[in-house]
Amino acid sequence: MEGECGFSSQLSQELVSILYNGPYLIPADSYHPVDRYSRHSLFHWLSGADPQEVQERLARSHVVFLGCGGIGNLMSVNLATAGVGQVTLVDSDLIEKSNLTRQYLFIGAESVDPNARF
Template sequence: MNIDMERYIRQLMIPYFGEEAQEKLLSSKVLIVGAGGLGSPVIMYLSSAGVGELTIVDFDAVEKTNLQRQVIHAGKIGWNKAESAMEFVSKLNPDVYVRTLKEKIEPGNVMDIINGHDLVVSCPDNFRTRFLLNDACRIKGIPLIHGAIFEFEGEAMTITDSSPCYRCLYPEAYPEKTPGIIGATAGVIGSIQAVEAIKVLTGLGDLLDCLLRVDLLSMELFKIEIKRRDDCPICNGRLRQIYPENYEDSCRIVTY
């Protein structure tokens, strides 16, 4: 594989990274769901690191209120966010091939959308999509990087076949409202997601084996141990396909 040594030299200089890790990134296919506050830094840092293929999913349009945290969309109010992100990546790193999907993640399409990817990065702003991605990725055996933000706070979690899943943390959704967010909080949590993604794809370093909670107002980080729940239908293998009735209201599993 032909590596642009000048472009990636600063990461190639890391002794335990080198060309082998770079080749793994260049041959990887990553799905990013959401090109908003979390998706912006994820897209920026995975494309600049040289992940070979990105699929970016977002049905929403760029609004002026987004620009306080969704910095990759500067100057593109009214654009579809996935298309805007693709244009950003094309200028940042032509090594990266980008596919866009301008649609919502739904029970009827989630399995097809995640299929063929080495990793999924979850950057939506709602529980329903997070549960859909968690369940589909566990069924298909695809690693998932979770992130969420609120005001000055955020959380991240790396979910693999050997780890607890998102439903072990949240068995069901709780009432949601549009939160206030400090833009830099999205940058911090999205950057953590990007680092975890690079570690998964290259096999370097220890993955988050817990929930990482970050409070940037007090500058405190908490690692919270999450154990697999014996009654989790995802982790115990009872749920083997996606049923629409599991993603209504509280998103509690009601059908196996």
């Protein structure tokens, strides 16, 4: 963090310690997957589908995005957080600074890098 953020190593360790020891981070194994997707489950249930079956099917699915510009970027994040098991992004374009406001998978330092690396 020292090089990228300008924080000293000691300050970086203190900040990580605050996050780790405080009520800010939730360990991945601290809740049941049903709890994680409870809002989605409510939607599925109200739509007449079996919520558990839908989440299990999403977890087994694999989605490939051909292009991770504004739309592909947003949709890949939405599907990943909805529980899709595997998301693959394919894009041969370059990241442009003018697109960073809507392509939040990338940061400014990557603005001259290809969208995807093989």
